[in-house]
Amino acid sequence: MKIFLDSANTQKIKEAAAMGLCDGITTNPTIILKEGRDHKEVIKEISALILGPISVEGIGETADEMVKDAVEFSKWGKNIVAKVPMTKEGLKAVRILEAKGIPTNVTLVFSPAQALLAAKAGASYISPFVGRLDDISQNGMALIAGILTILKNYGFKSQVIVASVRSPMHVVEAAKAGAHIATVPPDVFDKLFSHPLTDKGIKSFIGDYKKANSALGEVGAKK
Numbered sequence: 001m002k003i004f005l006d007s008a009n010t011q012k013i014k015e016a017a018a019m020g021l022c023d024g025i026t027t028n029p030t031i032i033l034k035e036g037r038d039h040k041e042v043i044k045e046i047s048a049l050i051l052g053p054i055s056v057e058g059i060g061e062t063a064d065e066m067v068k069d070a071v072e073f074s075k076w077g078k079n080i081v082a083k084v085p086m087t088k089e090g091l092k093a094v095r096i097l098e099a100k101g102i103p104t105n106v107t108l109v110f111s112p113a114q115a116l117l118a119a120k121a122g123a124s125y126i127s128p129f130v131g132r133l134d135d136i137s138q139n140g141m142a143l144i145a146g147i148l149t150i151l152k153n154y155g156f157k158s159q160v161i162v163a164s165v166r167s168p169m170h171v172v173e174a175a176k177a178g179a180h181i182a183t184v185p186p187d188v189f190d191k192l193f194s195h196p197l198t199d200k201g202i203k204s205f206i207g208d209y210k211k212a213n214s215a216l217g218e219v220g221a222k223k
């Protein structure tokens with residue numbers, strides 16, 4: 001499974017990229033706002049940092065507006081993906097943009113029916129939001145399994161980006177379900193590394209190494 005960072009924080013992106021763990025980036029206006037930086041400037045900087053796809057979202061409501069935004073975004077880097085909302089206008093834009101060679105990511109997907117339509121429209125990526133479904137007491141991860149079955153049944157080329165990820169378990173469940181991609185906020189990404197037994201084990205090995213060395217030192221001193 002590919003791991004994307006759901007972030008526009010260039011420090012966090014550099015850190016993940018240095019470990020070979022950043023296969024792409026997803027952003028939205030809320031994520032850009034968090035960084036307090038100019039949209040174009042930050043996307044250009046990210047594009048210079050990673051080779052994978054970078055999803056960029058505008059605020060157009062009609063297909064024409066979305067296409068216009070996406071054509072502009074595609075000039076900001078070599079690997080830009082146009083994020084469009086799951087609406088009738090959004091899917092019209094998907095068709096036009098994919099035909100122009102600009103990949104699309106249909107966002108704010110909350111049902112299998114929406115995913116089926118996005119796949120039929122030709123979206124490169126489909127982003128179901130699992131955390132926001134969990135928030136309203138629905139099973140976000142069950143949606144992923146359903147969408148993956150639909151895509152597989154008909155051999156659609158669209159890749160599923162598990163989005164609105166809130167915990168390491170969402171990432172693990174996405175991988176178990178066979179999702180193509182999980183897009184992970186930096187705080188969840190950091191949590192993926194940790195296990196208390198790893199920390200305990202490192203501490204005890206370091207302690208034993210020091211003890212062994214000091215014991216050898218004492219033997220050497222007595223000789």
Ligand code: G3P
Nearest residue numbers: 006026131132163164165
């Ligand atoms: O990329 C969009 C998505 O991941 C948003 O997540 O936490 O705002 O529901 P969240």
